Amino acid sequence: MSLSVILLVLLALAAVGYVLGRSRALGSAGGDMQKLHSLPSYYGWNAALMVLIPSLLVLVAWLIVQPIVIHNQVASMISEASIEKSSLDLVMSDVKRVADGLDTAVEAGAMTADQAGSIRTEFTDVRDRLGDVGVALGSDVNSETLRAAQRYRELAGTGALLRLIVVVGFGIAGLAFAYLRSHRDFRARNVVERVVRWILLSAASIAILTTLGIVLSLIFNTIEFFRVYPAADFFFGLTWSPSFGGGSELGIVPLIWATLYISFIALAVAVPIGLFAAIYLSEYAGPHVRSFAKPLLEVLAGIPTIVYGLFALLTVGPLLVDAFGQGGLFGVDWMQGASSVLTAGFVMGIMLIPFVSSLSDDIINAVPQAMRDGSLGLGATHSETVKQVILPAALPGIVGAILLAASRAIGETMIVVLGAGAAARLSLNPLEAMTTVTAKIVSQLTGDADFASPEALVAFALGMTLFVVTLLLNIAALYIVRKYREQYE
Amino acid sequence: MTDATLRSPISEPARKKSSLLAVDALTKKRNRAEARFKAYGVSAVVIGLLFLVALLWAILSNGLGAFSQTFIQVPVRLDRTAIEAAEKSVVKTSKYRAIINTGFRAALSKAGIDTDMDDRGLQKMMSSGAAATLREFVLANPDQIGRTVTFDFVASSRVDGYLKGRVKREDLVHDKNLDAAHLDLVDQMRKADIVTKTFNWEFVLGTDASDSRPEQAGMGASMVGSFFMMLVVLLLSLPIGVAASIYLEEFAPQNWFTDLIEVNISNLAAVPSIVFGILGLAVFIQFAHLPQSAPLVGGLVLTLMTLPTIIISTRASLKAVPPSIRDAALGVGASKMQSIFHHVLPLAMPGILTGTIIGLAQALGETAPLLLIGMVGFIASNFPEGLGDGFLAPNSAMPAQIYEWAKRADPAFYERAWGGIIILLVFLMAMNILAIVLRRRFERRW
Numbered sequence A: 001m002s003l004s005v006i007l008l009v010l011l012a013l014a015a016v017g018y019v020l021g022r023s024r025a026l027g028s029a030g031g032d033m034q035k036l037h038s039l040p041s042y043y044g045w046n047a048a049l050m051v052l053i054p055s056l057l058v059l060v061a062w063l064i065v066q067p068i069v070i071h072n073q074v075a076s077m078i079s080e081a082s083i084e085k086s087s088l089d090l091v092m093s094d095v096k097r098v099a100d101g102l103d104t105a106v107e108a109g110a111m112t113a114d115q116a117g118s119i120r121t122e123f124t125d126v127r128d129r130l131g132d133v134g135v136a137l138g139s140d141v142n143s144e145t146l147r148a149a150q151r152y153r154e155l156a157g158t159g160a161l162l163r164l165i166v167v168v169g170f171g172i173a174g175l176a177f178a179y180l181r182s183h184r185d186f187r188a189r190n191v192v193e194r195v196v197r198w199i200l201l202s203a204a205s206i207a208i209l210t211t212l213g214i215v216l217s218l219i220f221n222t223i224e225f226f227r228v229y230p231a232a233d234f235f236f237g238l239t240w241s242p243s244f245g246g247g248s249e250l251g252i253v254p255l256i257w258a259t260l261y262i263s264f265i266a267l268a269v270a271v272p273i274g275l276f277a278a279i280y281l282s283e284y285a286g287p288h289v290r291s292f293a294k295p296l297l298e299v300l301a302g303i304p305t306i307v308y309g310l311f312a313l314l315t316v317g318p319l320l321v322d323a324f325g326q327g328g329l330f331g332v333d334w335m336q337g338a339s340s341v342l343t344a345g346f347v348m349g350i351m352l353i354p355f356v357s358s359l360s361d362d363i364i365n366a367v368p369q370a371m372r373d374g375s376l377g378l379g380a381t382h383s384e385t386v387k388q389v390i391l392p393a394a395l396p397g398i399v400g401a402i403l404l405a406a407s408r409a410i411g412e413t414m415i416v417v418l419g420a421g422a423a424a425r426l427s428l429n430p431l432e433a434m435t436t437v438t439a440k441i442v443s444q445l446t447g448d449a450d451f452a453s454p455e456a457l458v459a460f461a462l463g464m465t466l467f468v469v470t471l472l473l474n475i476a477a478l479y480i481v482r483k484y485r486e487q488y489e
Numbered sequence B: 001m002t003d004a005t006l007r008s009p010i011s012e013p014a015r016k017k018s019s020l021l022a023v024d025a026l027t028k029k030r031n032r033a034e035a036r037f038k039a040y041g042v043s044a045v046v047i048g049l050l051f052l053v054a055l056l057w058a059i060l061s062n063g064l065g066a067f068s069q070t071f072i073q074v075p076v077r078l079d080r081t082a083i084e085a086a087e088k089s090v091v092k093t094s095k096y097r098a099i100i101n102t103g104f105r106a107a108l109s110k111a112g113i114d115t116d117m118d119d120r121g122l123q124k125m126m127s128s129g130a131a132a133t134l135r136e137f138v139l140a141n142p143d144q145i146g147r148t149v150t151f152d153f154v155a156s157s158r159v160d161g162y163l164k165g166r167v168k169r170e171d172l173v174h175d176k177n178l179d180a181a182h183l184d185l186v187d188q189m190r191k192a193d194i195v196t197k198t199f200n201w202e203f204v205l206g207t208d209a210s211d212s213r214p215e216q217a218g219m220g221a222s223m224v225g226s227f228f229m230m231l232v233v234l235l236l237s238l239p240i241g242v243a244a245s246i247y248l249e250e251f252a253p254q255n256w257f258t259d260l261i262e263v264n265i266s267n268l269a270a271v272p273s274i275v276f277g278i279l280g281l282a283v284f285i286q287f288a289h290l291p292q293s294a295p296l297v298g299g300l301v302l303t304l305m306t307l308p309t310i311i312i313s314t315r316a317s318l319k320a321v322p323p324s325i326r327d328a329a330l331g332v333g334a335s336k337m338q339s340i341f342h343h344v345l346p347l348a349m350p351g352i353l354t355g356t357i358i359g360l361a362q363a364l365g366e367t368a369p370l371l372l373i374g375m376v377g378f379i380a381s382n383f384p385e386g387l388g389d390g391f392l393a394p395n396s397a398m399p400a401q402i403y404e405w406a407k408r409a410d411p412a413f414y415e416r417a418w419g420g421i422i423i424l425l426v427f428l429m430a431m432n433i434l435a436i437v438l439r440r441r442f443e444r445r446w
Helices: A003-028 A040-075 A080-085 A088-108 A113-118 A126-132 A143-181 A188-228 A231-236 A253-284 A287-302 A305-324 A341-365 A369-377 A382-411 A414-419 A437-446 A454-488 B009-017 B025-067 B080-088 B092-110 B119-123 B130-140 B157-164 B169-174 B180-191 B201-205 B220-251 B256-268 B273-287 B295-319 B323-331 B336-364 B368-372 B387-392 B398-407 B411-442
Strands: B068-077 B148-154 B195-199
Touching: A003 A040, A003 A143, A040 A088, A040 A143, A040 A188, A080 A088, A088 A113, A088 A143, A113 A143, A188 A231, A188 A454, A188 B220, A188 B256, A188 B273, A188 B295, A188 B336, A253 A287, A253 A341, A253 A382, A253 A437, A253 B025, A287 A341, A287 B025, A305 A341, A305 A414, A305 B025, A305 B398, A305 B411, A341 A382, A341 A414, A341 A454, A341 B025, A369 A382, A382 A454, A382 B025, A382 B273, A414 A437, A414 B398, A437 A454, A437 B273, A437 B368, A454 B256, A454 B273, B025 B068, B025 B201, B025 B411, B068 B092, B068 B157, B080 B092, B092 B119, B092 B130, B130 B148, B157 B180, B157 B195, B157 B411, B180 B195, B201 B411, B220 B256, B220 B295, B220 B336, B220 B387, B220 B398, B256 B295, B273 B295, B273 B368, B295 B336, B295 B368, B295 B387, B323 B336, B336 B411, B368 B398, B398 B411
Parallel strands: none
Antiparallel strands: B068 B148, B068 B195
8 A cells, every 4th residue: 555545545534534523522512612612623633743743753763664674574585695785775676676576566566465475586587587577677677585585575564554554544543533622521622733833843853853864864974084094194195096996095185185275266256346335236336236236236235156157168168268278268288178277266266256245245135334434534534434434333243254155165066067177186286177175075976886885985975074064164153143243233 | 722822823825825715734634635536436336337237248159159059951851661660770870870870971962061070070060969860759659651841950069169250260279179170160051041049948948968969958956946945945944034034123021031932043044155055065965865856855954044134023023013013903802813913914024025035035046055965056057847746756956956057167158157147047037026025015104
């Protein structure tokens, strides 16, 4: 029985519960609403919630636990020998594919359910039979895999049946409980409101769960990585050369270097432009200029980063090659390909302009007018006021804005994946291609590497490093921005 | 104390010479600095806007070409014996191609064009998908066999590029696929109106994702993938985000747990998107064994990313509802829960909706986390078959599809990538305009 059927059954039960709960409560008051403790609909809601909440909780728990249980049961059937030949994960994915194939075959009518449970590789060519119904298997199915797949199907079938019984059972039990409680003196509104409050609280807790999920998924895999690869080599290694055959050198230093280099160039573009734009828009510009220039600049922040990536790869990169490449405008041969640190950094700088300008604009606007008036009254020009009064007063906030932009630059992915190149290098030349932490996370995890190999696991260690660095930057930035804001309130 | 009392009498005559109307050197200098400073500001704004214009210009000038496509009109006689022979053979497309070639030659000679090109050469003018187009037509319309039907076959990407000015004659020296004779033929065909350029629906709605036929590539499948993903994001992030905001804004006591939630939300808003991709990979795929590349998983990851945005904007619009509304509701005997759900929430709804739309627009353009859970561009070459398939079958998303095209070193695919970006930006613009309209429409001053 599929999941959607269970959900439909539960929804129907909840609707029935609503009607029954409401009518029983009204009935106990003799049809007179005034004698009820709560409005009639609260009795209905109480019953509906009592149906849905316990059964859905059970359903979710079941969905998480069942695959793990089945996996363990089936994995115990697989012999050491075949695990040694490939790996448990690969064998298990084979088992799953065969099991799915059997399901498809039964659905298509090519086999009866009994046949699917009883065929043996000794007597039937399973691969051919499954091929007939459009299930392609890479290699021949050996008897062990087939038996495991059959066991898998058996367990999954029993699990699905049990799930239906237990979940719907909980729903019916909840319905009965709520029905019996629906009485004129029952404080339905208080109960419903308490439950709703818990629902609201659990929605808010999802933020915590997400953070927990991030940390756990990073930490476990990172620990796994450091078990197969020494941490010192990772943090202090100067070469990055992963190879699928093993024996990779996975030093993070070149990646960190390129990340910081690109971020530095990006900030060198974004900070002066963004800051001056913010000063102009908040101090000099009239309302008309401001009302069209500010949203237009903010459009830059709303454009997806893949667009900037393409812009870097296909427009800015070739332009830079035309200038610095062989036979270029300046007659120098400094740049080999279109992707380089400068390409990615420059384009990222464009992307960051609105971050710097909008945040600084807010902060400059928060400087009290009295300080400007005081400075102007003493005879300072407008620019002197800005330079010597407003900027010093706004400095902590601006630094915070720049730090936020920096953390954004460090975590940015698509621009560097497309614009910066793929070679890990320690070099000072901004016209060379280099690669960053985020770009390597993508390439290590989208390749064909085995999940347990250090070449794939290193991505989690990279992610952890990235997470920690940006987190520290963000905390620092938020702290500074907040502390500064409180000064004038 | 004034300057006068400090000055020695000797400087008196010098002072007399200066007048209020003459500007002295220091003032000039200060005025110049002032003008310079203002010019810096103006130029910063102008440079920022110039970047925007350059970006848009690059997108439009490179991408508009993807929306038109060159077609070659060929009347093909659907000969029964030839088709039956083709269906029987192992490599069906090559036989169908021969049928097309016969028709093509006939069309050329009818237009008075002489060519001594062999069949292979003629084939290169058309997309390699032409034979499949013919076969599909024959299978779908068996009653047309025996008649002559005029087909619009998609021209190959090089011919298409030549008509769009992307492929120049001098580029052909190193080209294995096309030579100058082809281009001469194309010129003649254009005069004879055998070649036409029309709007390319195939690009907007098509699902071809193979890496060898840029002329047939389409955004269709990835649009559907993006649609299902956005559906997941909307269905999850709106209720969860609103519920979380209501709790934090209206019910939350001042304790360590609420503090923890608040800190977490502002932290999540700043976590790099790629980290969410790692989270999705580890939790949804490795741990929960959800199917890879499925829009459901992509939607879940993007939901987690969008939640902070929605929560922050929802809290702002809840805060904007004046306390008098709450007090009035409480005053006539509503419970706190009733005052919020019956009075505050409906009034805050327009603000919540605009925040949600903006959050969805951000999620629509996100690429990096999708790459990690396997939503890359070449996976789906068909539309999903039903609702369940739409959520669970492997598919890609618009930005992932664009990334896939951008990675291929072929100018014809680059054109598609830019064109895909135009489609993506049209969606984003539509969403943002909707948000602005909603805000205007429901804007309320208390």
